[in-house]
Amino acid sequence: MSESDSEDEMEEEEQWTAVLPRNKCSPKSAPALRTKENKSNCQLPHRISEEEPEWDVSSAFVANAANHIKLKGGKNRAMQISRENKENEARGSQVDTTEEMRRRGQTLTVQGIEMFEQGQYSQAVDRFTEAIHCDPKDHRFYGNRSYCYWCLEQYSSALADAQKSIQLAPNWPKGYFRKGSALMGLKRYSEAEKAMEQVLKLDQDCKEASSKLLTSRVLQLMELGFEERQSKVLLEKFTTVQAVIAASEAQVVKHTSLQDQSGKCRSLWVGNITFEVTEKDLVDLFKTFGEIESIKVLYERYCAFINFKNA
Known part of the structure; x- marks a missing residue:
């Protein structure tokens, strides 16, 4: 080997050696080293931070992931629609059931x-009770059953049903009439009077209520x-x-007594008579x-005598 060849080889080795520390890249990540002719074009790969990964949207992994997300979203949407359909069906079924129960209640009535x-x-009570189970908000069912209880002389039950009908329909006159009738059966005449007065406030032409009011x-x-x-x-x-x-007259009447006497005439002594x-x-x-x-009339003695022809 000539001296000039040795110098050329040493110079070339130095150039190769100078390239290695300049890249500072690991063998796995560094690109192939350039020769001395294109060493000026050697570029380090751009470093991507871990916080901002760069995805290849054309890769199979990304495509599969996107497809999975779409499937999941579609599944959720399908589940939501299914749930809404079930709720709508339940509401529709509930409406149908309620209407069917009402019709059955009318039939039982x-x-x-x-x-x-x-x-x-008693059998009528059973039918109205079944009707109430079908439609517990119909005040007429309670009024009808109250009347049945009244006929059976079960006045406490009649009163309870009447009060329930009033609770459901405060402006229904018949509810107060049923209440008043039940109270009279219980000999609570003062309360019955108030109930009948309420009937006449709502229906002033109710002759039955007028009669019951006088009786109470x-x-x-x-x-x-x-x-x-x-x-x-x-x-x-x-x-x-x-x-x-x-009234003082009432006290007069209260203390009177009929006295039978011989003859055709009957005499009545009345006490507590005043000038009024x-x-x-x-x-x-x-x-x-x-x-x-x-x-x-003997005012000075606070009494009077009433003589009847034929008592």
Whole structure:
């Protein structure tokens, strides 16, 4: 080997050696080293940070992942639609069931009315009870069953159903009528009077309520010691029980007694007579006992005598 060849080889080795430390890349990541002719074109690969990975959208992995996401999203959407459909079906089914139950309740009511008209009150109660189970918000079912209980003289049950019907329909007159009838059966006449008054407020033409109202007032006076005929006469004049009790005439009537005497004439002694009580008042109060022949009022003695022709 000549001296010039050795120098050329040493120079070339130095050039190769100078390339290695300049790249500072590991053998795995560094590109192939360039020769001295193109060493100026050697570039380090761009470093990608771990926080911002760069994906190859054309790679099979990315395609599979995207497809998986689409499938998952489609599946979720399908599940949501399915759930909504089921909810809609459930609501529709519930509406159908409710309507079917109402129709069955109406059918049972018709059967109950037929049994009631035949006097089969217990069987009618059973039918109305089934109707209530079908539609517990129909106030008429409770009113009908209350009437059946009243006919069976089960007044507490009749009252409970009447109050339930009023709760469901506060402006339904018949509910208060059923309540008043049940209260009269329980001999709670004062409360029955108020119930019948409420009926007439809602339906002033209800003749049954007017009759029951008078009966409840008469029974209250009879509990106070008045006779039935006396009570009716006093109520015709004073209308209410409270007004009768406050009237002095009422006290006169309450303390009267019929006395049988020999002969064709019957005489009635009336006590507690004051100047407020006129002869006409006595005629109006006692004409129901018979045809009055004469009246003798003794104000100084606070009494009067009423003579009847034929009592």
